[in-house]
Amino acid sequence: MNCPECDANLKIPDDASVGEIVSCPDCGADFEIASKNGNVCELKHAEKVGEDWGE
Amino acid sequence: MPKVRIVFDRVRLEEKMLEEKAIELGHDTKMIDAKITNVSTENKKSDFDFGDVVLERCVSYFRGLHFTACLEFLDVPVFNRFEVANNCGNKMLTSLLLKKHNVPTPKTYFSFSSESATETLDKQGCPLVIKPIIGSWGRGVILLKDRETADAIFEVRELTDGPLDRIFYLQEAIKRPPRDIRAIAVGDQVVAAMYRTSTAGGFKTNIALGAEPVPCEITKELEDVCMKASKAVGGGILGIDVMEDEKRGFVVHEVNNTVEFKGLAKVAKRNIPKEMIEYAVNSAVK
Structure with missing residues (x-):
């Protein structure tokens, strides 16, 4: 599929799961896999790293 | 077989490892995205599919903490418990509890x-x-x-x-070698430990900042101090950070709640996600 931001080709690994982050190799935008049906993925913009993120 | 649920807001390698291991152990396993889950005061446990035990693994501390409160409201067994997450997420509360329970800790x-x-x-x-x-x-x-x-x-x-x-x-500022120890405590035992050496002469030793994991022997002394620290914050699945003070020996400076372990998993002898899943399941179905 193509990057929603810059239209570059976005390669999503077959074993990627919902909730994983994919980055566009061209523009660097990060997307979260919101849903996956076979090879068809729905992407949404990933959340920015928050002040309370971590372990 | 007990049903295992893993609550996440971003799937990291750790969450994938936990999911894979739970499935491999034969548990009905599902991932639950906290970001798209709604809970209300009117809900009951039966309104959801939270299984028999939940591992709360949100990368956002406050999201995870408040989700945990909802799970406990619904009487869903969750690791870590709200009290533990609250104690560990706030360094001041952690320091006070460590000192109160006579765990060696920096002033x-x-x-x-x-x-x-x-x-x-x-x-x-x-x-x-x-x-x-x-x-x-x-x-x-x-x-x-x-x-x-x-x-x-x-x-x-x-x-x-x-x-x-x-x-x-x-x-x-503790006088110590340019490294600290990260130990993973699961229940009443330390299942893995590593040295984290700071990079380029810096004083921070976080794996997230590039520190290299090196295996660390789990001595009785290390296990004892980690278990005391675990008990001080309420127990569960924890990442305990220990420094080697030149004079005092081991001092615990942090206890982490939703512990990251991909660095340690590379060098650990025991299977960390397996230990976590088994502990959560056994504790929940007692």
Whole structure:
């Protein structure tokens, strides 16, 4: 599929799961896999790293 | 077989490892995205599919903490428990509990205004380490080598003036080798430990900042101090950070709640996700 931001080709690994982050190799935008049906993925913009993120 | 649920907000390698291991162990396993889950005071456990036990694995501390509160409201067994997550997510609460339970820990000073923090600094002298009371990956952890550095940091705190910026957590700088130890405690045992050596001469040793994991032997002394620290915060699945003080030996400086373990998993002898799943399941179905 193509990057929603810059239209570059976005390669999503077959074993990627919902909730994983994919980055566009061209523009660097990060997307979260919101849903996956076979090879068809729905992407949404990933959340920015928050002040309370971590372990 | 008990049903395992893993609550996430971003799937990291750790969450994938936990899911794979739970499935491999034969559990009905599902991933639940906290970001798209709604809970209300009118809900009952039967309204959801939270299984027999939940591992709360949100990368956002506050999201995970509040989701945990909802799970406990619904009487869903969850690891870690709310009380433990609350104790570990706040470094000040952790330090107070460690000291209260006689766990060796660095001397730590708390001030509630920049003026008072400056007084503490003048009294104790530099260097001290300032840490945000909430936060991870070494962010905002700064070695105050001199008064000028401290003044600058305190001034920035006043400018940003977030609610937590008014809590000043100042800790003695431990004289130690340029490394610390991360131990993973699961229930009443330490299942893995590693040295984290700081990179390029820095004083931070977080794997997130590039520190290399090196296996660390789990001696009885290390296990004892980690178990005391675990009990002090309420127990569960925890990442315990230990420094080697030149004079005092092991001192525990942090206990982490939703512990990251991809670095340690590379060098650990035991299977960390397996230990976590088995502990959660066995504790929940007792």
